[in-house]
Amino acid sequence: MKSRDIKSALRSMPAPAVDAGHVASTLALCRAGYCARRPLRPLTVRELIGRQLRFTALPVWLLQGALLSVICLVMGVSRTVDGAALPIPACASLSAELAALTALPFYGRARRYGMSEVEAAARVSRTRLALSRMAAVGVGDVVCVSAAALLCGGGWLDVLVLVAVPFLLTSAAALAVSLLAERDSSPFIAVGLSAALAALYWTLAQRFAQGLLRVSPSAALAVCAAAVLALAWEYRFSTSEKHIEKELGYGT
Amino acid sequence: MELEIQNLTKRFGAQTAVDGVSFTLTSGVWGLLGANGAGKTTLMRMLAGILTPTSGRVLCGGADTREMGEAWRDILGYLPQNFGYYPEFTVADYLDYMAALKGLERRAARERIGELCATLSLERVYKSKIRNLSGGTQRRVGIAQALLNDPQVLILDEPTSGLDPGERVRFRNLLSEFARGRIVLISTHIVSDVEYIAAKSAVMRGGRLIGLGTTAELLRAVEGKVFTALVPESELPRAEQEVRVVSLKGMDGAQVLVRYVADAPLLRGSEFAEPRLEDLYLWLFKDERRHEDV
Numbered sequence: 295m296k297s298r299d300i301k302s303a304l305r306s307m308p309a310p311a312v313d314a315g316h317v318a319s320t321l322a323l324c325r326a327g328y329c330a331r332r333p334l335r336p337l338t339v340r341e342l343i344g345r346q347l348r349f350t351a352l353p354v355w356l357l358q359g360a361l362l363s364v365i366c367l368v369m370g371v372s373r374t375v376d377g378a379a380l381p382i383p384a385c386a387s388l389s390a391e392l393a394a395l396t397a398l399p400f401y402g403r404a405r406r407y408g409m410s411e412v413e414a415a416a417r418v419s420r421t422r423l424a425l426s427r428m429a430a431v432g433v434g435d436v437v438c439v440s441a442a443a444l445l446c447g448g449g450w451l452d453v454l455v456l457v458a459v460p461f462l463l464t465s466a467a468a469l470a471v472s473l474l475a476e477r478d479s480s481p482f483i484a485v486g487l488s489a490a491l492a493a494l495y496w497t498l499a500q501r502f503a504q505g506l507l508r509v510s511p512s513a514a515l516a517v518c519a520a521a522v523l524a525l526a527w528e529y530r531f532s533t534s535e536k537h538i539e540k541e542l543g544y545g546t
Numbered sequence: 547m548e549l550e551i552q553n554l555t556k557r558f559g560a561q562t563a564v565d566g567v568s569f570t571l572t573s574g575v576w577g578l579l580g581a582n583g584a585g586k587t588t589l590m591r592m593l594a595g596i597l598t599p600t601s602g603r604v605l606c607g608g609a610d611t612r613e614m615g616e617a618w619r620d621i622l623g624y625l626p627q628n629f630g631y632y633p634e635f636t637v638a639d640y641l642d643y644m645a646a647l648k649g650l651e652r653r654a655a656r657e658r659i660g661e662l663c664a665t666l667s668l669e670r671v672y673k674s675k676i677r678n679l680s681g682g683t684q685r686r687v688g689i690a691q692a693l694l695n696d697p698q699v700l701i702l703d704e705p706t707s708g709l710d711p712g713e714r715v716r717f718r719n720l721l722s723e724f725a726r727g728r729i730v731l732i733s734t735h736i737v738s739d740v741e742y743i744a745a746k747s748a749v750m751r752g753g754r755l756i757g758l759g760t761t762a763e764l765l766r767a768v769e770g771k772v773f774t775a776l777v778p779e780s781e782l783p784r785a786e787q788e789v790r791v792v793s794l795k796g797m798d799g800a801q802v803l804v805r806y807v808a809d810a811p812l813l814r815g816s817e818f819a820e821p822r823l824e825d826l827y828l829w830l831f832k833d834e835r836r837h838e839d840v
Contacts, residue, residue, distance in 0.1 A: 335651070346646075408629070411630070416648050418648075535597070
Protein backbone atom coordinates (compact mmCIF):
# COMPACT_ATOMS: atom_id res chain seq x y z
CA MET A 295 0.00 0.00 0.00
CA LYS A 296 1.39 3.37 -1.01
CA SER A 297 1.58 6.20 1.47
CA ARG A 298 -0.86 8.23 -0.64
CA ASP A 299 -3.44 5.44 -0.27
CA ILE A 300 -2.77 5.22 3.47
CA LYS A 301 -3.31 8.95 3.83
CA SER A 302 -6.59 8.90 1.92
CA ALA A 303 -7.76 5.87 3.91
CA LEU A 304 -6.96 7.66 7.14
CA ARG A 305 -8.80 10.77 5.97
CA SER A 306 -11.90 8.77 5.19
CA MET A 307 -11.94 7.17 8.68
CA PRO A 308 -14.31 8.77 11.17
CA ALA A 309 -12.22 10.64 13.76
CA PRO A 310 -13.55 10.64 17.32
CA ALA A 311 -14.52 14.07 18.64
CA VAL A 312 -12.01 15.62 21.01
CA ASP A 313 -13.25 15.35 24.57
CA ALA A 314 -12.56 18.65 26.33
CA GLY A 315 -12.65 16.88 29.68
CA HIS A 316 -9.90 14.46 28.65
CA VAL A 317 -7.77 17.29 27.32
CA ALA A 318 -8.20 19.19 30.58
CA SER A 319 -7.31 16.15 32.70
CA THR A 320 -4.23 15.43 30.52
CA LEU A 321 -3.15 19.03 30.91
CA ALA A 322 -3.68 18.86 34.68
CA LEU A 323 -1.57 15.69 34.85
CA CYS A 324 1.19 17.32 32.79
CA ARG A 325 1.12 20.40 35.00
CA ALA A 326 1.21 18.30 38.19
CA GLY A 327 4.13 16.27 36.78
CA TYR A 328 6.01 19.41 35.85
CA CYS A 329 5.41 21.04 39.25
CA ALA A 330 6.40 17.86 41.11
CA ARG A 331 9.82 17.71 39.45
CA ARG A 332 12.78 18.83 41.48
CA PRO A 333 13.93 22.26 40.34
CA LEU A 334 17.55 22.24 39.22
CA ARG A 335 19.48 24.87 41.12
CA PRO A 336 21.66 26.73 38.64
CA LEU A 337 25.40 26.35 39.21
CA THR A 338 27.31 29.36 37.98
CA VAL A 339 30.85 29.18 36.62
CA ARG A 340 32.00 31.42 39.48
CA GLU A 341 30.49 29.11 42.08
CA LEU A 342 31.92 26.08 40.35
CA ILE A 343 35.45 27.49 40.29
CA GLY A 344 35.09 28.93 43.80
CA ARG A 345 34.24 25.50 45.18
CA GLN A 346 37.39 23.99 43.67
CA LEU A 347 39.61 26.45 45.50
CA ARG A 348 39.63 24.82 48.91
CA PHE A 349 40.20 21.22 47.96
CA THR A 350 42.01 21.38 44.63
CA ALA A 351 43.63 24.76 44.11
CA LEU A 352 44.75 25.61 47.64
CA PRO A 353 47.30 22.78 48.00
CA VAL A 354 48.79 23.70 44.59
CA TRP A 355 48.85 27.39 45.53
CA LEU A 356 50.66 26.59 48.77
CA LEU A 357 53.26 24.67 46.79
CA GLN A 358 53.57 27.53 44.32
CA GLY A 359 53.86 30.04 47.17
CA ALA A 360 56.68 27.99 48.66
CA LEU A 361 58.36 27.87 45.25
CA LEU A 362 58.10 31.65 44.82
CA SER A 363 59.53 32.17 48.30
CA VAL A 364 62.50 29.91 47.51
CA ILE A 365 63.12 31.70 44.21
CA CYS A 366 63.03 35.13 45.91
CA LEU A 367 65.32 33.88 48.68
CA VAL A 368 67.86 32.41 46.23
CA MET A 369 67.82 35.56 44.10
CA GLY A 370 68.19 37.76 47.17
CA VAL A 371 71.15 35.75 48.47
CA SER A 372 72.83 35.74 45.03
CA ARG A 373 72.60 39.53 44.86
CA THR A 374 74.09 40.08 48.31
CA VAL A 375 76.98 37.61 47.97
CA ASP A 376 79.82 38.88 45.81
CA GLY A 377 80.62 36.74 42.83
CA ALA A 378 77.63 34.46 43.42
CA ALA A 379 75.34 36.05 40.85
CA LEU A 380 73.04 33.49 39.25
CA PRO A 381 72.39 33.34 35.51
CA ILE A 382 69.07 35.19 35.29
CA PRO A 383 67.76 33.60 32.04
CA ALA A 384 68.42 30.10 33.37
CA CYS A 385 66.78 30.96 36.71
CA ALA A 386 63.71 32.34 34.96
CA SER A 387 63.38 29.19 32.84
CA LEU A 388 63.86 26.91 35.80
CA SER A 389 61.26 28.86 37.82
CA ALA A 390 58.74 28.50 34.99
CA GLU A 391 59.41 24.76 34.79
CA LEU A 392 59.10 24.30 38.54
CA ALA A 393 55.85 26.28 38.46
CA ALA A 394 54.55 23.84 35.86
CA LEU A 395 55.67 20.94 38.07
CA THR A 396 53.72 22.21 41.10
CA ALA A 397 50.50 21.11 39.39
CA LEU A 398 51.85 17.59 38.97
CA PRO A 399 50.37 16.11 42.18
CA PHE A 400 46.97 17.30 41.00
CA TYR A 401 47.07 15.53 37.60
CA GLY A 402 45.29 12.17 37.61
CA ARG A 403 44.67 12.48 41.34
CA ALA A 404 41.12 11.13 41.18
CA ARG A 405 42.41 8.06 39.34
CA ARG A 406 45.21 7.47 41.83
CA TYR A 407 42.90 7.63 44.84
CA GLY A 408 39.86 5.87 43.32
CA MET A 409 37.68 8.98 43.29
CA SER A 410 36.93 8.93 39.54
CA GLU A 411 33.71 7.02 39.87
CA VAL A 412 32.00 9.12 42.54
CA GLU A 413 33.16 12.31 40.87
CA ALA A 414 31.83 11.14 37.50
CA ALA A 415 28.44 10.33 39.01
CA ALA A 416 28.14 13.71 40.76
CA ARG A 417 26.05 16.46 39.26
CA VAL A 418 28.89 18.46 37.74
CA SER A 419 29.97 16.84 34.48
CA ARG A 420 33.55 15.61 33.99
CA THR A 421 34.25 18.33 31.43
CA ARG A 422 32.92 21.16 33.62
CA LEU A 423 34.80 19.78 36.61
CA ALA A 424 38.08 19.53 34.68
CA LEU A 425 37.68 23.06 33.32
CA SER A 426 36.80 24.56 36.70
CA ARG A 427 39.82 22.84 38.27
CA MET A 428 42.07 24.04 35.50
CA ALA A 429 40.79 27.57 36.00
CA ALA A 430 41.24 27.42 39.79
CA VAL A 431 44.76 25.98 39.60
CA GLY A 432 45.57 28.26 36.65
CA VAL A 433 45.34 31.37 38.86
CA GLY A 434 48.44 30.21 40.74
CA ASP A 435 50.17 29.33 37.48
CA VAL A 436 49.54 32.83 36.15
CA VAL A 437 51.07 34.35 39.30
CA CYS A 438 54.13 32.07 39.10
CA VAL A 439 54.67 32.62 35.39
CA SER A 440 54.29 36.40 35.89
CA ALA A 441 56.90 36.25 38.66
CA ALA A 442 59.24 34.28 36.38
CA ALA A 443 58.61 36.83 33.61
CA LEU A 444 59.49 39.68 35.98
CA LEU A 445 62.59 37.79 37.02
CA CYS A 446 63.53 37.37 33.37
CA GLY A 447 63.38 41.11 33.04
CA GLY A 448 63.81 41.26 29.27
CA GLY A 449 61.44 42.02 26.43
CA TRP A 450 58.44 39.98 25.33
CA LEU A 451 60.58 37.62 23.23
CA ASP A 452 62.75 36.84 26.27
CA VAL A 453 59.60 36.05 28.27
CA LEU A 454 58.19 33.94 25.44
CA VAL A 455 61.36 31.91 24.90
CA LEU A 456 62.68 31.68 28.45
CA VAL A 457 59.42 31.45 30.42
CA ALA A 458 56.34 30.61 28.33
CA VAL A 459 57.92 27.87 26.19
CA PRO A 460 59.45 25.86 29.07
CA PHE A 461 56.30 26.30 31.19
CA LEU A 462 53.95 25.09 28.46
CA LEU A 463 56.22 22.27 27.28
CA THR A 464 56.71 20.94 30.81
CA SER A 465 52.97 21.19 31.56
CA ALA A 466 52.06 19.34 28.34
CA ALA A 467 54.69 16.64 28.91
CA ALA A 468 53.77 16.08 32.57
CA LEU A 469 50.04 15.87 31.82
CA ALA A 470 50.62 13.52 28.88
CA VAL A 471 52.65 11.17 31.05
CA SER A 472 50.11 11.22 33.88
CA LEU A 473 47.34 10.35 31.40
CA LEU A 474 49.11 7.67 29.42
CA ALA A 475 51.42 5.92 31.90
CA GLU A 476 50.33 3.32 34.43
CA ARG A 477 48.62 4.66 37.53
CA ASP A 478 51.36 3.88 40.04
CA SER A 479 54.35 4.86 37.98
CA SER A 480 52.94 7.96 36.25
CA PRO A 481 53.96 10.57 38.90
CA PHE A 482 57.55 9.26 38.93
CA ILE A 483 57.83 9.16 35.14
CA ALA A 484 56.33 12.66 34.91
CA VAL A 485 58.77 13.99 37.52
CA GLY A 486 61.71 12.31 35.75
CA LEU A 487 60.72 13.64 32.36
CA SER A 488 60.08 17.13 33.70
CA ALA A 489 63.41 17.11 35.57
CA ALA A 490 65.16 16.12 32.32
CA LEU A 491 63.37 18.96 30.50
CA ALA A 492 64.31 21.37 33.30
CA ALA A 493 67.98 20.31 33.15
CA LEU A 494 67.97 20.67 29.37
CA TYR A 495 66.41 24.10 29.48
CA TRP A 496 68.69 25.22 32.33
CA THR A 497 71.72 24.22 30.26
CA LEU A 498 70.35 25.88 27.14
CA ALA A 499 69.38 29.07 28.98
CA GLN A 500 72.68 29.22 30.87
CA ARG A 501 75.07 28.48 28.00
CA PHE A 502 73.14 29.45 24.90
CA ALA A 503 70.80 32.19 26.12
CA GLN A 504 71.81 34.49 23.29
CA GLY A 505 71.36 31.70 20.77
CA LEU A 506 67.92 30.92 22.17
CA LEU A 507 66.91 34.54 21.95
CA ARG A 508 67.86 34.59 18.28
CA VAL A 509 65.02 32.14 17.55
CA SER A 510 62.41 33.84 15.39
CA PRO A 511 59.33 35.03 17.31
CA SER A 512 57.05 33.09 14.99
CA ALA A 513 58.93 29.85 15.75
CA ALA A 514 58.61 30.48 19.50
CA LEU A 515 54.93 31.30 19.07
CA ALA A 516 54.44 28.14 17.04
CA VAL A 517 56.02 26.04 19.82
CA CYS A 518 53.76 27.74 22.39
CA ALA A 519 50.68 27.18 20.20
CA ALA A 520 51.59 23.51 19.73
CA ALA A 521 52.01 23.07 23.50
CA VAL A 522 48.68 24.81 24.17
CA LEU A 523 46.97 22.57 21.60
CA ALA A 524 48.57 19.50 23.19
CA LEU A 525 47.33 20.63 26.63
CA ALA A 526 43.81 21.20 25.26
CA TRP A 527 43.79 17.76 23.66
CA GLU A 528 45.06 16.19 26.90
CA TYR A 529 42.34 17.88 28.94
CA ARG A 530 39.75 16.71 26.44
CA PHE A 531 41.13 13.17 26.54
CA SER A 532 41.12 13.21 30.35
CA THR A 533 37.33 13.64 30.28
CA SER A 534 36.71 11.18 27.46
CA GLU A 535 34.80 7.92 27.74
CA LYS A 536 37.89 5.98 26.67
CA HIS A 537 39.91 7.46 29.51
CA ILE A 538 37.28 6.81 32.17
CA GLU A 539 37.02 3.21 30.96
CA LYS A 540 40.78 2.90 31.40
CA GLU A 541 40.56 4.48 34.85
CA LEU A 542 37.90 1.98 35.86
CA GLY A 543 40.07 -0.93 34.74
CA TYR A 544 38.22 -1.98 31.59
CA GLY A 545 40.35 -3.36 28.78
CA THR A 546 43.47 -3.68 30.93
CA MET B 547 8.72 7.18 39.59
CA GLU B 548 9.88 4.82 36.88
CA LEU B 549 13.24 4.03 35.37
CA GLU B 550 13.03 2.15 32.13
CA ILE B 551 16.10 0.30 30.91
CA GLN B 552 15.76 -0.38 27.21
CA ASN B 553 17.99 -2.95 25.53
CA LEU B 554 21.12 -1.69 27.30
CA THR B 555 24.35 -3.09 25.87
CA LYS B 556 27.98 -2.35 26.62
CA ARG B 557 30.87 -3.76 24.64
CA PHE B 558 34.58 -3.34 25.25
CA GLY B 559 36.16 -4.37 21.97
CA ALA B 560 35.05 -7.92 21.27
CA GLN B 561 33.88 -8.47 24.83
CA THR B 562 30.25 -7.85 25.73
CA ALA B 563 29.89 -6.88 29.39
CA VAL B 564 26.15 -6.14 29.32
CA ASP B 565 24.02 -7.66 26.59
CA GLY B 566 20.60 -6.22 25.74
CA VAL B 567 19.29 -5.79 29.27
CA SER B 568 15.73 -4.47 29.47
CA PHE B 569 13.53 -4.01 32.51
CA THR B 570 11.66 -1.29 34.35
CA LEU B 571 12.53 -0.19 37.86
CA THR B 572 9.67 1.18 39.94
CA SER B 573 9.71 2.76 43.41
CA GLY B 574 11.13 0.54 46.13
CA VAL B 575 14.27 -1.43 46.79
CA TRP B 576 15.52 -3.60 43.95
CA GLY B 577 18.22 -6.22 44.28
CA LEU B 578 20.71 -6.97 41.53
CA LEU B 579 22.19 -10.42 41.84
CA GLY B 580 24.90 -12.13 39.87
CA ALA B 581 28.29 -13.77 40.19
CA ASN B 582 31.50 -11.84 39.65
CA GLY B 583 31.74 -10.76 36.02
CA ALA B 584 27.99 -10.99 35.48
CA GLY B 585 27.86 -7.35 34.37
CA LYS B 586 26.19 -5.86 37.47
CA THR B 587 28.77 -3.14 38.05
CA THR B 588 28.90 -2.18 34.35
CA LEU B 589 25.10 -1.97 34.28
CA MET B 590 25.10 0.22 37.39
CA ARG B 591 27.81 2.45 35.93
CA MET B 592 25.73 2.94 32.80
CA LEU B 593 22.68 3.79 34.90
CA ALA B 594 24.78 6.30 36.84
CA GLY B 595 25.95 7.92 33.60
CA ILE B 596 29.60 7.03 34.21
CA LEU B 597 29.78 4.78 31.15
CA THR B 598 28.04 5.38 27.85
CA PRO B 599 26.06 2.41 26.58
CA THR B 600 27.13 0.95 23.24
CA SER B 601 23.44 0.75 22.46
CA GLY B 602 20.13 1.06 24.28
CA ARG B 603 19.00 3.77 26.64
CA VAL B 604 17.69 4.52 30.10
CA LEU B 605 14.51 6.53 30.44
CA CYS B 606 13.57 8.37 33.64
CA GLY B 607 9.92 9.35 33.55
CA GLY B 608 10.09 9.03 29.75
CA ALA B 609 13.20 11.22 29.31
CA ASP B 610 16.54 9.81 28.16
CA THR B 611 18.93 10.12 31.11
CA ARG B 612 21.87 10.98 28.82
CA GLU B 613 19.94 13.89 27.41
CA MET B 614 18.85 14.94 30.92
CA GLY B 615 22.55 15.41 31.82
CA GLU B 616 22.86 17.40 35.06
CA ALA B 617 19.13 17.08 35.76
CA TRP B 618 19.58 13.30 35.87
CA ARG B 619 22.72 13.34 38.00
CA ASP B 620 21.02 15.83 40.35
CA ILE B 621 18.45 13.20 41.35
CA LEU B 622 20.96 10.36 41.42
CA GLY B 623 22.95 8.93 44.32
CA TYR B 624 25.70 6.43 43.60
CA LEU B 625 28.00 4.38 45.78
CA PRO B 626 30.71 2.51 43.85
CA GLN B 627 32.00 -0.88 44.84
CA ASN B 628 35.46 0.49 45.61
CA PHE B 629 35.28 3.44 47.94
CA GLY B 630 38.05 5.93 47.22
CA TYR B 631 39.06 9.13 49.02
CA TYR B 632 41.90 11.61 48.99
CA PRO B 633 44.37 10.74 51.76
CA GLU B 634 44.21 14.10 53.52
CA PHE B 635 40.39 14.08 53.73
CA THR B 636 38.53 13.97 57.00
CA VAL B 637 34.91 12.80 56.97
CA ALA B 638 33.85 16.47 57.08
CA ASP B 639 36.14 17.36 54.14
CA TYR B 640 34.93 14.44 52.08
CA LEU B 641 31.26 15.23 52.57
CA ASP B 642 31.87 18.97 51.96
CA TYR B 643 33.75 18.13 48.79
CA MET B 644 31.04 15.82 47.48
CA ALA B 645 28.33 18.32 48.42
CA ALA B 646 30.14 20.90 46.27
CA LEU B 647 30.33 18.48 43.34
CA LYS B 648 26.66 17.72 43.76
CA GLY B 649 25.87 21.43 43.58
CA LEU B 650 24.42 21.78 47.07
CA GLU B 651 24.28 25.24 48.60
CA ARG B 652 26.67 25.62 51.50
CA ARG B 653 23.99 26.04 54.17
CA ALA B 654 21.82 23.25 52.79
CA ALA B 655 24.91 21.04 52.56
CA ARG B 656 25.85 21.67 56.20
CA GLU B 657 22.34 20.77 57.37
CA ARG B 658 22.19 17.65 55.22
CA ILE B 659 25.64 16.50 56.34
CA GLY B 660 24.57 16.95 59.98
CA GLU B 661 21.44 14.88 59.40
CA LEU B 662 23.28 12.11 57.62
CA CYS B 663 26.06 11.95 60.19
CA ALA B 664 23.43 11.50 62.89
CA THR B 665 21.56 8.84 60.90
CA LEU B 666 24.70 6.91 59.99
CA SER B 667 26.42 7.36 63.38
CA LEU B 668 29.30 9.36 61.93
CA GLU B 669 29.22 12.24 64.43
CA ARG B 670 32.04 10.83 66.54
CA VAL B 671 34.38 10.45 63.57
CA TYR B 672 33.33 13.63 61.78
CA LYS B 673 36.73 15.28 62.21
CA SER B 674 38.76 12.08 61.78
CA LYS B 675 40.82 11.28 58.72
CA ILE B 676 39.02 8.70 56.59
CA ARG B 677 42.17 6.63 56.18
CA ASN B 678 42.20 6.01 59.94
CA LEU B 679 38.66 4.64 60.01
CA SER B 680 37.59 1.00 59.86
CA GLY B 681 36.30 -0.46 56.59
CA GLY B 682 32.72 -0.44 57.89
CA THR B 683 32.89 3.22 58.91
CA GLN B 684 34.43 4.15 55.57
CA ARG B 685 31.53 2.37 53.90
CA ARG B 686 29.09 4.45 55.97
CA VAL B 687 30.86 7.60 54.80
CA GLY B 688 30.38 6.37 51.22
CA ILE B 689 26.70 5.78 51.86
CA ALA B 690 26.40 9.28 53.34
CA GLN B 691 27.87 10.85 50.19
CA ALA B 692 25.42 8.89 48.04
CA LEU B 693 22.52 10.27 50.08
CA LEU B 694 23.79 13.87 50.24
CA ASN B 695 21.61 15.24 47.46
CA ASP B 696 18.50 13.44 48.73
CA PRO B 697 18.41 11.34 45.54
CA GLN B 698 15.30 10.04 43.84
CA VAL B 699 17.29 7.19 42.38
CA LEU B 700 19.90 5.51 44.54
CA ILE B 701 22.35 3.02 43.07
CA LEU B 702 24.52 1.13 45.54
CA ASP B 703 27.18 -1.34 44.46
CA GLU B 704 27.97 -3.73 47.31
CA PRO B 705 26.87 -1.29 50.03
CA THR B 706 26.95 -3.76 52.89
CA SER B 707 30.41 -5.21 52.38
CA GLY B 708 32.53 -4.45 55.42
CA LEU B 709 29.57 -3.60 57.66
CA ASP B 710 29.16 -5.59 60.85
CA PRO B 711 25.81 -7.39 61.44
CA GLY B 712 24.42 -4.54 63.58
CA GLU B 713 25.37 -1.93 61.01
CA ARG B 714 23.87 -4.05 58.24
CA VAL B 715 20.53 -4.27 60.03
CA ARG B 716 20.52 -0.50 60.64
CA PHE B 717 21.44 0.12 57.02
CA ARG B 718 18.71 -2.18 55.75
CA ASN B 719 16.14 -0.37 57.86
CA LEU B 720 17.41 3.00 56.66
CA LEU B 721 17.12 1.90 53.03
CA SER B 722 13.63 0.48 53.48
CA GLU B 723 12.50 3.79 54.93
CA PHE B 724 14.37 5.83 52.34
CA ALA B 725 12.97 3.86 49.38
CA ARG B 726 9.42 5.14 49.83
CA GLY B 727 8.58 6.87 46.57
CA ARG B 728 12.15 6.42 45.28
CA ILE B 729 14.08 3.82 43.39
CA VAL B 730 16.90 2.04 45.20
CA LEU B 731 18.99 -0.51 43.32
CA ILE B 732 21.51 -2.51 45.31
CA SER B 733 23.90 -5.16 44.16
CA THR B 734 25.40 -7.39 46.78
CA HIS B 735 26.94 -10.75 47.32
CA ILE B 736 25.24 -10.90 50.71
CA VAL B 737 22.04 -12.43 49.38
CA SER B 738 20.24 -12.22 52.72
CA ASP B 739 20.36 -8.40 52.51
CA VAL B 740 18.42 -8.51 49.25
CA GLU B 741 16.03 -11.07 50.69
CA TYR B 742 15.22 -8.80 53.64
CA ILE B 743 14.72 -5.49 51.90
CA ALA B 744 14.33 -5.89 48.14
CA ALA B 745 10.76 -5.98 46.90
CA LYS B 746 11.99 -7.23 43.54
CA SER B 747 15.26 -8.50 42.16
CA ALA B 748 16.98 -8.83 38.84
CA VAL B 749 19.43 -11.66 38.25
CA MET B 750 22.27 -11.35 35.73
CA ARG B 751 24.60 -13.90 34.23
CA GLY B 752 27.13 -13.38 31.45
CA GLY B 753 25.89 -9.83 30.88
CA ARG B 754 22.30 -10.93 30.35
CA LEU B 755 19.22 -10.66 32.50
CA ILE B 756 18.17 -14.19 33.40
CA GLY B 757 15.58 -13.53 36.07
CA LEU B 758 13.33 -10.73 37.23
CA GLY B 759 10.61 -10.62 39.81
CA THR B 760 9.71 -10.67 43.47
CA THR B 761 11.66 -13.00 45.74
CA ALA B 762 8.71 -15.42 45.75
CA GLU B 763 8.56 -15.40 41.94
CA LEU B 764 12.29 -15.98 41.60
CA LEU B 765 12.26 -18.77 44.15
CA ARG B 766 9.87 -20.79 41.99
CA ALA B 767 12.93 -21.79 39.96
CA VAL B 768 14.26 -23.82 42.91
CA GLU B 769 10.98 -25.03 44.32
CA GLY B 770 11.34 -28.74 45.15
CA LYS B 771 15.09 -28.55 44.63
CA VAL B 772 16.23 -27.60 48.13
CA PHE B 773 16.83 -30.36 50.66
CA THR B 774 18.26 -30.94 54.07
CA ALA B 775 19.82 -34.20 55.20
CA LEU B 776 21.62 -35.43 58.30
CA VAL B 777 24.97 -36.86 57.27
CA PRO B 778 27.57 -38.51 59.52
CA GLU B 779 30.73 -36.40 59.73
CA SER B 780 32.76 -39.22 58.19
CA GLU B 781 30.59 -39.15 55.05
CA LEU B 782 30.66 -35.39 54.66
CA PRO B 783 33.50 -35.20 52.09
CA ARG B 784 31.66 -37.63 49.84
CA ALA B 785 28.39 -35.73 50.26
CA GLU B 786 30.14 -32.46 49.36
CA GLN B 787 31.36 -34.09 46.15
CA GLU B 788 27.87 -35.28 45.24
CA VAL B 789 25.71 -32.24 45.87
CA ARG B 790 25.87 -28.44 45.77
CA VAL B 791 26.00 -27.60 49.47
CA VAL B 792 24.35 -24.37 50.62
CA SER B 793 25.16 -24.69 54.32
CA LEU B 794 26.46 -27.07 56.94
CA LYS B 795 25.41 -27.17 60.56
CA GLY B 796 27.07 -29.37 63.16
CA MET B 797 24.59 -31.47 65.13
CA ASP B 798 24.79 -33.80 68.11
CA GLY B 799 26.13 -37.30 67.61
CA ALA B 800 28.90 -36.45 65.11
CA GLN B 801 26.35 -35.60 62.48
CA VAL B 802 26.06 -32.62 60.15
CA LEU B 803 22.86 -31.10 58.80
CA VAL B 804 23.55 -30.50 55.12
CA ARG B 805 21.40 -28.06 53.15
CA TYR B 806 21.80 -28.53 49.42
CA VAL B 807 20.26 -27.82 46.04
CA ALA B 808 19.77 -30.54 43.47
CA ASP B 809 17.20 -31.70 40.93
CA ALA B 810 16.36 -34.67 43.11
CA PRO B 811 17.16 -35.77 46.69
CA LEU B 812 20.62 -37.32 46.40
CA LEU B 813 21.51 -37.91 50.04
CA ARG B 814 19.90 -40.53 52.21
CA GLY B 815 17.15 -39.22 54.51
CA SER B 816 16.76 -35.95 52.58
CA GLU B 817 13.81 -33.72 53.36
CA PHE B 818 12.39 -30.85 51.34
CA ALA B 819 13.26 -27.40 52.66
CA GLU B 820 11.73 -23.97 52.09
CA PRO B 821 13.82 -22.31 49.35
CA ARG B 822 15.68 -19.07 50.03
CA LEU B 823 17.43 -16.62 47.71
CA GLU B 824 20.77 -18.06 48.73
CA ASP B 825 19.67 -21.46 47.40
CA LEU B 826 18.60 -19.84 44.15
CA TYR B 827 21.91 -17.99 43.88
CA LEU B 828 23.91 -21.18 44.29
CA TRP B 829 21.62 -23.03 41.89
CA LEU B 830 21.88 -20.37 39.18
CA PHE B 831 25.60 -19.81 39.57
CA LYS B 832 26.72 -23.38 40.15
CA ASP B 833 28.88 -23.31 36.98
CA GLU B 834 30.65 -20.08 38.01
CA ARG B 835 31.28 -21.61 41.42
CA ARG B 836 32.84 -24.70 39.84
CA HIS B 837 35.13 -22.54 37.72
CA GLU B 838 36.22 -20.75 40.88
CA ASP B 839 36.77 -24.08 42.61
CA VAL B 840 39.02 -25.18 39.76
